Amino acid sequence: MYPPKGLQCLIPQGMRQPPRPVDDIVAIVLIERYLAMGSGE
Numbered sequence: 001m002y003p004p005k006g007l008q009c010l011i012p013q014g015m016r017q018p019p020r021p022v023d024d025i026v027a028i029v030l031i032e033r034y035l036a037m038g039s040g041e
Contacts, residue, residue: 008016
């Protein structure tokens with residue numbers, strides 16, 4: 001979602017820190033999964 005810029009491109013992906021918190025992205029994924037399951041009834 002957020003490609004590295006500048007010298008960050010040279011650092012292996014496993015050693016990079018995310019450019020922003022991923023909590024908001026995880027929350028969106030969880031909401032989408034919940035809605036795909038139905039209302040949970």
